[in-house]
Amino acid sequence: MTIALYDLVGEDAGRPFSPHCWKVRMALAHKGLEADAVPTRFVEVASVEGGTDRTVPVIRDGDSVVQDSFAIAEYLDDRYPDRPALFGQPGGRGLARFVEGWSQRTIHPFIASVAILDIHAMLDDENRRFFRESREGRSGRPLEAMQDGRTPERLAEFGKALEPLRATLKRQPFLAGDAPMFADYIVFGAFQWLRIASPFVVLEGSDPVAQWFERCLDLHGGLGRSVPAAV
Known part of the structure; x- marks a missing residue:
């Protein structure tokens, strides 16, 4: 099934x-x-x-x-234990939890700060109302004020925050080593969110993180590329 x-x-x-x-x-x-x-x-x-x-x-x-x-x-x-593992050896789930916590506190807030209006624009009228009311209700600010990350200073700060990823991906092709696992998909999901929702560029093509992301887009028959990037 x-x-x-x-x-x-x-x-x-x-x-x-x-x-x-x-x-x-x-x-x-x-x-x-x-x-x-x-x-x-x-x-x-x-x-x-x-x-x-x-x-x-x-x-x-x-x-x-x-x-x-x-x-x-x-x-x-x-x-489905007979199929390729997402976490690997004992301890893999705990390490992936760390990656998820780091990604949601470091990458996700920055992406929201550069793309929240692009996300709003992707929605139909009913869902735009819902999205605006729910987000503004939580933050106490209009969406337009929440999109405040597109400055050289904020981009530079974000680049520095990615240094743990960058240092790892200079040494190996995926976060999990020679092949991807769920930890890679956690971080991939964040950058794929930005790629689909917004044309705003946050990584130079020469950045090891950008090169890793391109490798992830090619995985599983190019599944990530099956949805075109925003233009």
């Missing part, structure tokens, strides 16, 4: 952009598992699979419904 993946989209159902859903897309491909994407708009997320407080990604695999990208990756490794 094919796995169903509830995948966040905007007005164009063919341009899924959620960083967390992209982690799961890559994880499913890594495991060699077939999946059918279920395009899901912001206003539909909470009620996915009969829920009242859902977040995406969510998968349905037979009778099993799993929510949250990391929980889904753990489920896939436990449910």
Whole structure:
């Protein structure tokens, strides 16, 4: 039975952009598992699979419904141990948790600060209202004030913050070593979010992080490239 993946989209159902859903897309491909994407708009997320407080990604695999990208990756490794591992040796899950925590506190906030208006523009009218009201309600600022990262100073700060990634990727092709694992997909999801949502460039092509990202785009038959970059 094919796995169903509830995948966040905007007005164009063919341009899924959620960083967390992209982690799961890559994880499913890594495991060699077939999946059918279920395009899901912001206003539909909470009620996915009969829920009242859902977040995406969510998968349905037979009778099993799993929510949250990391929980889904753990489920896939436990449910399909005969397929390529997402975490590897004991301790791999803990290390991937560190990567996820670092990425969500370092990369995600910066991407939001340079692309939040581009994300808003991807949505239909109903979801634009929802997106604006929910984000402005949490931050107490208009979206226009939240997009404050496109300055040389902020870009330079972000570049420095990526130095742990850069130093690692100068030594090896993937964060996990010679081949990718879920830790790579965690960080890939963040940069894929920006690539699909916004034409704003944050990495020079010569940057080892940019070169790693290009390698990730080519993985699994070019899955990452199946959705064109924003223009």
